[in-house]
Amino acid sequence: MTTGAAFDVNKVRGDFPLLKQQVNGNPLIYLDNGATSQKPQSVIDAIVRYYTTTNSNVHRGVHTLSQLATEDYEGARAKIRKFINAGEDREIIFTRNTTEGINLVAHSYARHNVGPGDDIIVSNMEHHSNIVPWQMLCEEKGANLRVVPIDDTGELLMDEYEKMLGPRTKLVSITHVSNALGTILPAAKIVQMAHAHGAAVLLDGAQAVPHMPVDMKELDCDFYAFSGHKLFGPTGIGILYGKAEFLEAMPPFMGGGDMIKSVTFEKTIYNDLPYKFEAGTPDIAGAIALGAAVDYVSNLGFDQITAHEEELLRYGTEALSSIAGVKLIGTAAHKAGILSFVMDKAHPHDIGTILDEQGIAIRTGHHCAQPVMQRFQIPATARASLAFYNTKEDIDALVKGIDRVLEVFS
Amino acid sequence: MPQQPDVPLDGLYGDLIMAHYRSPHNNTPLDDADVEAEEFNPFCGDRATLQLKLDAHGKVCGVSARSEGCSIIRAATSILSDLLNDKSLSEVEEMGQKFRTLMQSGLGEEADGLGDLLALQVVRRYPVRIKCALLPMVALEEGIKAYRAKTH
Structure with missing residues (x-):
């Protein structure tokens, strides 16, 4: 266990070859970990x-x-x-x-x-x-x-x-x-x-x-x-x-x-x-x-993983909550790294497509949980889901991506 | 990176599609429609509802088209609604077939008559969303089938 050592997210990212690639001409921002996670080189x-x-x-x-x-x-x-x-x-x-x-x-x-x-x-x-x-x-x-x-x-x-x-x-x-x-x-x-x-x-x-x-x-x-x-x-x-x-x-x-x-x-x-x-x-x-x-x-240790993800979730929750026209779905006191949201003006699939053009991968749809969508009376959500290799810069890119959605759908 | 189909990259959120999205055409319901069509996609909650009124010669003389969902289905429904007047049901189906070919395989030799539906070929760059563009046409085809079954 390496608990005690500082959590170096950039070093961790280096272990995941897929994260280094470009998508649609932009560095990949992978925020679809709830669907599936990326694999470290040791697994490959x-x-x-x-x-x-x-x-x-x-x-x-x-x-x-x-x-x-x-x-x-x-x-x-x-x-x-x-x-x-x-x-x-x-x-x-x-x-x-x-x-x-x-x-x-x-x-x-x-x-x-x-x-x-x-x-x-x-x-x-x-x-x-x-x-x-x-x-x-x-x-x-x-x-x-x-x-x-x-x-x-x-x-x-x-x-x-x-x-x-x-x-x-x-x-x-x-x-x-x-x-x-x-x-x-x-x-x-x-x-x-x-x-x-x-x-x-x-x-x-x-x-x-x-x-x-x-x-x-x-x-x-x-x-x-x-x-x-x-x-x-x-x-x-x-x-x-x-x-x-x-x-x-x-x-x-x-x-x-x-x-x-x-x-x-x-x-x-x-x-x-x-x-x-x-x-x-x-x-x-x-x-x-x-x-x-x-x-x-x-080896990373959950002490570090949980602390890093909680900080990201807090940062992301604050960032998304402060955008007018964005509403978070799922605001329980104890949450794992999932930011599900809807926007007043854009359907989740449009959000997903516009983010994808900027290299940002999120999930859109009902997430195989239609009763949840019915409970909140929405057809679908956009969902950014985190892993320990995500960074505050990833959240910043997401916010910038949402700004672009607002621009298109203004 | 996977190869993208050779279609214009700009325009999914271009003026034409966004104009139809913001102000859909022909969206007043008809209360005396002959053809009633509705299709729902539970995957994203998209819904297209179309109604046609036919004249004595069996040609479309009234159209209502409403939809819920993303920009693509809303624009596709609205654009389609502009192309239906004065067509027989067989001509509508023929146009549907051409549109399906356009969306699934690209521009064929006979893309004429598709009007502004051509703008939707940009959606081919987003394969999972092609079904959003096709949903109103699928609804219409089913509605026409049901109308024929009822009247023959």
Whole structure:
């Protein structure tokens, strides 16, 4: 850990080759980290190194390369366990992404534990991936999807949540950080309240893990899902954490190779954790590179990352709030680095296009969170989302870009 | 850098498009329309609503065109509305086909008759936004289909 050393954002930026490029004749200002993050050279190198030196299948061969690949793959699992402070390596399941983790819990846990008339609770600020699997399951089981409302700042209404919890609550599946609003939810409290009613809890950590330390023991959630690509790792790899006692009791999600101990046509014996949930050849390079991403983030240290991002968020919030005709959507007291906004005179897509001409990448649209847009009665927002490699100059460029939008739409 | 299509870079927010965006033409609703058309794009909340009144010869004699959303859909809807009068429904569809070709593949041999819709080819530089430009035409085509199904 390099905690204590001054955070040198320019040095950090030097680790990200993509950030050096020009877009539309301007230096790239990358403010779309909520959609996906850029990758440090060490992550790119890990992929190249794997394919140039150890490429081989895991858990199968007795030959040297297969053993090396297996060591690296399992080494990555151990790094990730440590990164989120889970108790055991076997509680870390490699998936494709957050969505797959949520679907795994829906199919393998909820399908066997939710029945007619039972409740599944989500919030009004979920990503579609934490709504649709539960709608599908509720329809199949005759269960009810209950939605905890939010206030005008994007804060979860905890007293409404409290009222919703009851003996029929079987599962609470809530985001840790809202992708559209940036709200950091009181996750530990949400878990504690659900457990008091005997309900299991899944947290969607996709937008949380890049910004803050997450600690499975502290949160005490039963499941936690996140994606590698938002955490400076590659696409195609994600993590589902599950408490061992839950995962042990759950049937496999997919059948195939690696998830079995023995197969005859009469009976198949499933493999132990975590392999029971990793059917087929996994994304070995992706897992190893995610391990490298976790190393990178851990070396920077969340003390520094969080302090830098909080300062940027404060600076950005102040800058955008002071522009007439710009309105921030999502103004909760505790936020991760997301600045969602609308403008009186310009549609978000026009904002996005005009910013793009200046090399500024933001996301525009409903952010796969249409219920949030409905809650605020807007069709879409423009969203600037931060990472630790962003600078105050990036925010200044954004403000200048918005000035240009105002000029065009004056 | 990815190669950009060979179209003028200026003009997406040029005078013509912005003029239509600010003051859309023909936006008074008709209460006796023959063809009713509406199309919605949930991705960005764009909506185009068009109405046509037909005369005894089946030619357009009244137009209403309203839209919500970004500059492109609003300009496209307004520009389109100026080109509909005195056309038969088949001629409207023919123009739609030409416009679609223009937006998807660039200027064809027969781009005549598209009038100010030609200004929208600048949108080809922004592939994800082509569907915004096409939305009012898609609405109209669906509306014409529904009208034919109803009257035949």
